[in-house]
Amino acid sequence: MEKVKLTGIPREMIALRISKEIKDGDYVNLGIGIPTLISNWIEGRDIMLQGEIGLLKSGPLVTDEEMIDQDCINASCQPIIEIPGTIYFDILESFTMIRGGRMNLVVMGALQVNDKGDYAGWANPSRGLDVGNIGGSMDLVAGADRLFLAMEHVAVDGNPKVVKKLTFPPTTTGKVNMIFTDLAVMEVTPKGLLLKEVAPGLTAKDVQSVTEPKLIVSPDLKEIEF
């Protein structure tokens, strides 16, 4: 596979695209990275963000340094604002919800994903260690109703991240439902990855050129809509 450099949509727009998939009333957990940006696009909507540190209906991020309460952070260690209906609980309650299947949607970042819905996100062997940071990722994917990935389509070094075979250790196998990248929107189906949307100006062939597994192109293929 040649190392093509395609121009896609920015991270904020990946987040915006995903926000359209979230239904009012949903309980949602957002992982570190691109997923966290989704919170900017759902303010004011009736969507309940859960933070595995132990909070539900998390408010927006603090923007004014003066307003920081060091006892009030989200699971990415960012200070947040309490809103009416924000509640706090301990870690056991948090993972009771998570593993118990109460998250309608979990959105995670990823290092690699394949066409069977396996993905790797917890350890990058290039760090020179054989261990990494699992955090709550494996609990979240074990319990989620639906699991989305939000990621760059291609790694910084030009290597594909949508691969035939994971070379990094998997976070979970067969659980991913949808993949949102800067270049495309793909659905994991029993037959493989269904390419549903491409970034403005790109073709299915362009996306295939930086994707290892053979893509099934949707007959309704369209541009990513925001």
Add this chain to the structure above:
Amino acid sequence: MEKVKLTGIPREMIALRISKEIKDGDYVNLGIGIPTLISNWIEGRDIMLQGEIGLLKSGPLVTDEEMIDQDCINASCQPIIEIPGTIYFDILESFTMIRGGRMNLVVMGALQVNDKGDYAGWANPSRGLDVGNIGGSMDLVAGADRLFLAMEHVAVDGNPKVVKKLTFPPTTTGKVNMIFTDLAVMEVTPKGLLLKEVAPGLTAKDVQSVTEPKLIVSPDLKEIEF
């Protein structure tokens, strides 16, 4: 064994005797029946009563009907008074403490006990049913540092309750440390029941006459002291 009718101490005095064994700072759970009476004898002492319904440092029983709060009862369904330091929690926390080994002492009633420290308390087949009420008894005995029984020495029908072989289904096996009855105080030892105290006016022989297993009479045998 002949059915002798011996006169011992009243239930309140069994409770008083047991109260002398409780150390300041102990966390204690008292079962239904004679054990509940112990609470009358420890008022004002630094002893923390736990109720499996979900309370710690339970206050005294309500005596004035006017003061009943129907949301504030002990595990025997008696209304109690909140004192400074009384706290409430849910059933999971309650049994985390109980099974987790935080009870320094548990005092239970019993239908039968043998000389190995097995006892039966949850089902009396004479009721005509093959099931009974277990409640929290089996959890309490599983977690207790020390387990005392508080009971009548002889059943109402004259049958012994301190027996060679349990005929009722056991609550637990090998866990009882001390047995306090209207007639005697006995310790469960690896060699059998050690008779340590007898009710005023009784002899070791009297107690043996209504007790199936052979008692080991303590060289320091004395009258029950209050």
Add this chain to the structure above:
Amino acid sequence: MDKVYQKIEEAIADVNDGAVIAIGGFFACGVPRLLLQALIDKKTKNLTLTCGCGPMVGATEELRALVKNGQLKKLIDSYGLARSASKGRQDPFEQAVKAGTIELEVVPMGTLAERYRAAAAGVAAVYLPTGAGSIVEKSVVSSIVANRTPKETRVFNGKTYILEYALKPDFAFVHAHTADKEGNLRYSKTARNFNPVMASAAKATIVEAENIVEPGEIDPDCIHTPGIYVKRVVQVPRIKVRVGID
């Protein structure tokens, strides 16, 4: 998301024949009596009620009505029978258990709590020390005495434990002191008991609350049941309950 229902019968409209329903409360305390009354009025049949410690012993009238209407198939509880044998002899429920028309399964109280929690927390099964060396090593169901199912046991560090499985009810009926409109709950004192663990375990949790307030009005550090577990909330009056058990 507003979870408040105006009418109690609408809040339990999808509770169908054959449902498995967890009933909160400990003897007379914290029992969802008005939800139980609505269930009696609805005449739903073939019910399995899973309890914690004697809410049906504490709600005598409601139990009598359920038995009389033939609504009960099975009761799972740690303390399902009247405390005294003499009261039991006059109790229609105990007579139905004796006759084999209603099943009674007896489970230690802490084991029940743990089995609800396992269901809530996505745990398949847990090894508990409770009841090792007793009849609890088999299932204790009134109707299958001759054929009690043995449970798995296993020794850890020299001590015997019993493998106990998650127990997931279809519904939980819960009594709360205060709910906000998004289903966050607070209970009062010992009326908390089994209500929170059942609320988190059931597929659909229906709450009767003495007070309903706006989101944010309950101290956010003192929520006993997060609203994520709650499907519907209905306001009920505080009714006077006789404390004590027979």
Add this chain to the structure above:
Amino acid sequence: MDKVYQKIEEAIADVNDGAVIAIGGFFACGVPRLLLQALIDKKTKNLTLTCGCGPMVGATEELRALVKNGQLKKLIDSYGLARSASKGRQDPFEQAVKAGTIELEVVPMGTLAERYRAAAAGVAAVYLPTGAGSIVEKSVVSSIVANRTPKETRVFNGKTYILEYALKPDFAFVHAHTADKEGNLRYSKTARNFNPVMASAAKATIVEAENIVEPGEIDPDCIHTPGIYVKRVVQVPRIKVRVGID
């Protein structure tokens, strides 16, 4: 029973070399920094710290001191490494893990919570779905890569679960917002996190609290950690913490 100690060094006097200590906190939030500082001052060696989610990533200075003093034998955590690889390259802890002088065991966050709870609740082991199909089916310890111990797995209802064992620390270091003199605790907002479950799991729990009050002054319906789990309490000032992680 008054559990208040005046001096922090007296509160940790019996923490000896080789102790296994649970450290509360989630990244920078709710970490018992002053107890950690006292541990550094005490120079206790050969320590195993068991965490929840990155309290040592949040308490960078304390971690550096522990590494520098050679006090750490092992860290158990779900998120024990700096977030970015570039920060990691300058991090003495990460270098020590690489060199094999400190062991790092990585456990999913919810599994850690569950293992502490099992220890607290007298549960020997639990079957969890987390990590099935991943490396978590073996123990993930930095120093034993070639020989990772496989865990037991078992299928329930067509789904694979891993058998995870209770994890009982010798001590827990906990940071609370308010304690009463009998050891009942309240935490503030997300500073609660792992503190309560560690407090209930450890053999001896030592609490630093920003406020100490008389019994009865904390709302009895809003106790986060019942005093029965707490051995000692010491008052500490509220120190300003930089929020954020590297």
